[in-house]
Amino acid sequence: MSEPILKVEDVHAFIGQHHILQGVTFDAKADAVTVLIGRNGAGKSTVIRTVMGLLPSSKGKIVYKGSEIHKKKPYEIARMGIGFVPEDMGIFTGLTVEENMRVAMLHDDENTAQRLERTLDMFADLRKFWKREAGNLSGGQKQMLSIARAIVNDTSLLLIDEPSKGLAPIIIESVIGVINQIKTNCVVILVEQNFHMASSVGDRFHILDDGVVIHSGLMEELVVDEDLKSHYLGISKESG
Amino acid sequence: MSETTFRGWGRGIAVFGTVAIFLFPLMGMPAKTYLTLTIAGLAMGMLLFLVASGVSIIFGLMDVLNFAHGALFAWGAYVGFSTFKVLMNWVEADSVFQNFAVFFIAIIAAIVVVGLIGILLETIIVRRVYGSHLFQILITFGATIVLVELIRVFWGPNDEVMTVPLTFRGNWDVMDVIVDRYRIICIVIGLTLYGIIQLILKKTKLGTIVRAGVENREMVQAMGHNIFLLFTGVFAAGAGLAALGGLAMAIFSLQVYPDMGSTYLLFAFIVVIIGGLGSVTGSLVGALIVGLSYNYVAYLVPWAAAGANIIIMIIILLVRPRGLFPVGK
Numbered sequence: 001m002s003e004p005i006l007k008v009e010d011v012h013a014f015i016g017q018h019h020i021l022q023g024v025t026f027d028a029k030a031d032a033v034t035v036l037i038g039r040n041g042a043g044k045s046t047v048i049r050t051v052m053g054l055l056p057s058s059k060g061k062i063v064y065k066g067s068e069i070h071k072k073k074p075y076e077i078a079r080m081g082i083g084f085v086p087e088d089m090g091i092f093t094g095l096t097v098e099e100n101m102r103v104a105m106l107h108d109d110e111n112t113a114q115r116l117e118r119t120l121d122m123f124a125d126l127r128k129f130w131k132r133e134a135g136n137l138s139g140g141q142k143q144m145l146s147i148a149r150a151i152v153n154d155t156s157l158l159l160i161d162e163p164s165k166g167l168a169p170i171i172i173e174s175v176i177g178v179i180n181q182i183k184t185n186c187v188v189i190l191v192e193q194n195f196h197m198a199s200s201v202g203d204r205f206h207i208l209d210d211g212v213v214i215h216s217g218l219m220e221e222l223v224v225d226e227d228l229k230s231h232y233l234g235i236s237k238e239s240g
Numbered sequence: 241m242s243e244t245t246f247r248g249w250g251r252g253i254a255v256f257g258t259v260a261i262f263l264f265p266l267m268g269m270p271a272k273t274y275l276t277l278t279i280a281g282l283a284m285g286m287l288l289f290l291v292a293s294g295v296s297i298i299f300g301l302m303d304v305l306n307f308a309h310g311a312l313f314a315w316g317a318y319v320g321f322s323t324f325k326v327l328m329n330w331v332e333a334d335s336v337f338q339n340f341a342v343f344f345i346a347i348i349a350a351i352v353v354v355g356l357i358g359i360l361l362e363t364i365i366v367r368r369v370y371g372s373h374l375f376q377i378l379i380t381f382g383a384t385i386v387l388v389e390l391i392r393v394f395w396g397p398n399d400e401v402m403t404v405p406l407t408f409r410g411n412w413d414v415m416d417v418i419v420d421r422y423r424i425i426c427i428v429i430g431l432t433l434y435g436i437i438q439l440i441l442k443k444t445k446l447g448t449i450v451r452a453g454v455e456n457r458e459m460v461q462a463m464g465h466n467i468f469l470l471f472t473g474v475f476a477a478g479a480g481l482a483a484l485g486g487l488a489m490a491i492f493s494l495q496v497y498p499d500m501g502s503t504y505l506l507f508a509f510i511v512v513i514i515g516g517l518g519s520v521t522g523s524l525v526g527a528l529i530v531g532l533s534y535n536y537v538a539y540l541v542p543w544a545a546a547g548a549n550i551i552i553m554i555i556i557l558l559v560r561p562r563g564l565f566p567v568g569k
Binding site: 052054073074075078079084086090092093094095099100102103104106149153 | 455456
């Protein structure tokens, strides 16, 4: 296994008075899709937001490619090559698809133009609805736009928060396909409650509960471990 | 029902309401009087737009309630007043070129000086109270007191007469309708500024980022943009717009006085509430509604003029609480 691209060490974070992250420690390897899973309220999204700098950490360290980023501002972290797809997709609904992509593009150079073309090849609907207001896209199309924005720059690490939320099963399959394509070019950390998606794209997993990582391992092991799934994820043998 | 449908309704209400306000008074007055009042209303509306658009963008993008906006408006008026005093020979000259030249010099001076004040205000004071409307109100109200007192220190406490450039004085007689020259100039300035702002917002990357930030500040940051630098720039631009409004209003009303900002700040907030936060088009439509209705009501029912706009604002708040053209969260 390669060296970790991201190391989260004993990170604590508060939302108001609530101590959400109570010493999260995990790492994301450069050649694997890392999945953060766990019950509602475990702190999964909070981890992603803290890595992205959108929530300050009160203690601990976050190291990305050897540089500490836990004190950096979100725009500085984004410019280091970290893309972010939030839980609510974060689409600018009053802007067109084109304008959403232009906001995402940090440089106006040839490389970015080529990446834009490759991204639009991956997401054919976005090319088709290029001039359409993003608020008029379907749920699946909005999710594709949100992912496309996050990878149009030279992204080394992609943080995706619950991309399957609110999507129909057939769209979830499309998103799985997209993430499997993306992971060949950049490292992905995925937060997901949908076990089917998590197991379809993930290589390694970390289970969060009450703001700490309680179990880690290879996804192929979790898929066959019914006791683990049932105990920590509430997934019964029939539904899993 | 989708946001698009509601936006369509909002636009429909705006168009219908504006046309109704525009045409209804024709039933109660002679046509020539109606035209004179309409031009006065449009001119007043354009002046209010200059002040309100800055408030709208600052509140819409930065979620900052800036009660110092009126003081910035007054500063713009006074900088313009001083510019005219220094270049009085150009103000009084019987030359269209010199009259317009001194007017544009005054505009630039007002925007630059007040823009710099805006940058200082935002970086030193406002930035510390992001996220707290109560503290924003308190601290910007305090800034207002300081800025108005500074006006008294630099220019004195008394009202001053604002000299109008010669070309801007007088009227045109258009088919027996008396049209004040400066009111037409105000309308042209307002429309030109609206065009420039829309061009920047719709056709430049900076404008696109501002519009994105009005919808979702956090996401703009997460996409690699320094939202704080953007905030400072937008605040300075808003201050510049206030300054331009102050200068234009000073010429319109023929006077400057230290507290002149507070009167128009109230109108500006009414305009923003009617038009919708963060929307420049909303500010324009709202300003025109306020300007036209004030002038028509002042003629038809003088005692109700002051309250008419409050009533319109209440109706809008009941029917469309986010205003006619809301944007963002």
